[in-house]
Amino acid sequence: MSIDQRMRADIAEAIFDQRLAPGTRLSEAGLGEIYGVSRTVVRKALFHLAADKLVDIRPNRGAIVWQPSPAEAHEVFTARRVLETSLLAESLPCMTPTDHAELDRILAADIAAHEAGDRQAMIRASGDFHRRLAAPANNSVLLAFLDELIGRSSLIVALYDTRDAAPCAHHDHAALLADIATGDVAPAQAALAAHLRDCQDRLVLDAPATETPALADLLRGPRRA
């Protein structure tokens, strides 16, 4: 694996694992020092991460870990609901026993991670579950879109879901698998949509710690009072 791919993987993992908080500055020189490479390859990695929407490159002001606004977080989860439910309609009829077994395996890993309190493993298992759910649809273009959304979701969960609850409750996944086993599309879609809506609703979208207080409101306060 090339060095810039390793950097990308490292940074993405660090973001999902909450070691790199949204808004954290990613200086080119600093990263270059860490990995022993020049800024050229660092920029390449950062640019790629920006394409994945995990970091935000502000011209002349450096790269920071993407800091989704509540509205953006909302949009990402809405997008997932739309995309994944229609993707499920494509994939469900194509599922083989192998697919079902794989989903069971991932669910088990999810539960294990939950019991172990391993947040990173939980996020990874949840992502894998949703990826696997869509995989039988066999469309790499849509799969790539889903991949991007799952990555961004992981960041959002890391930022806004501060509770102890699992990022994606495995109970929902288990119930979803039951619906899937029947082979009926509509109930499975409904279950998936409800699950994603739950994830969305669990986010604490007001008052993220890293957001700067709204200066405009502060200034307008005195006049209003």
Place this chain on the structure above:
Amino acid sequence: MSIDQRMRADIAEAIFDQRLAPGTRLSEAGLGEIYGVSRTVVRKALFHLAADKLVDIRPNRGAIVWQPSPAEAHEVFTARRVLETSLLAESLPCMTPTDHAELDRILAADIAAHEAGDRQAMIRASGDFHRRLAAPANNSVLLAFLDELIGRSSLIVALYDTRDAAPCAHHDHAALLADIATGDVAPAQAALAAHLRDCQDRLVLDAPATETPALADLLRGPRRA
């Protein structure tokens, strides 16, 4: 607009307009010469175009205009069908009279371009039509996905749709608007899906001119005979 953005826009336009055929080599030095910039900024532009899936960067072998295989072309249109039909379900209930008027306007432009035989304007109008169709859903994430697919479709149409027929027949668009006017989601979705399927079926997916003959088959021929 910065110079690398201009380069990106120029190259994308040239691709859609068939001035740059799929497979065309985009050398860094050459582009740098044309725009009077160093290879650094050229690479940046090419990298961005690669993120949009319009060019393919092959390590150590330079960048070429994306040359979709028949299978990839098929996947892109299938992805559009899945994405756009579900997007339509979101956007249709949100449409305002302004949206309907805008769709009518774009359709008129499409027809005008068709009568003028302006292929570039046709492709642009068709893209705008589909974009506008999804816009009321008001989800910038999904809109961005659609944008990427529309761009890739334009390239595919330029490569595989060699007939005189419009890349996206405006008759289909007109019929679709009639369904949309009723406000019923299901018929409109069906019309949209049928339209996209038509576009897909019209592509001449066998024997693209630029594809190299399958060497493996040629070599195996004698043994078979």
Place this chain on the structure above:
DNA sequence: GAAGGTCGTATTGTATCCAATCCGCCGGGC
């Protein structure tokens, strides 16, 4: 004491230079 301006430092943006890789060409060998 607060506001505004100016300078200094740090960081990013771009150009250029050197190294590594690839591709076509040529010659030798079978």
Place this chain on the structure above:
DNA sequence: GCCCGGCGGATTGGATACAATACGACCTTC
């Protein structure tokens, strides 16, 4: 005559050097 290997030009990959921009601290002024 065909295939394989080596050589040379061309092109990309990466590192460094320089220019431009932004941010923060300090100072001046009111």
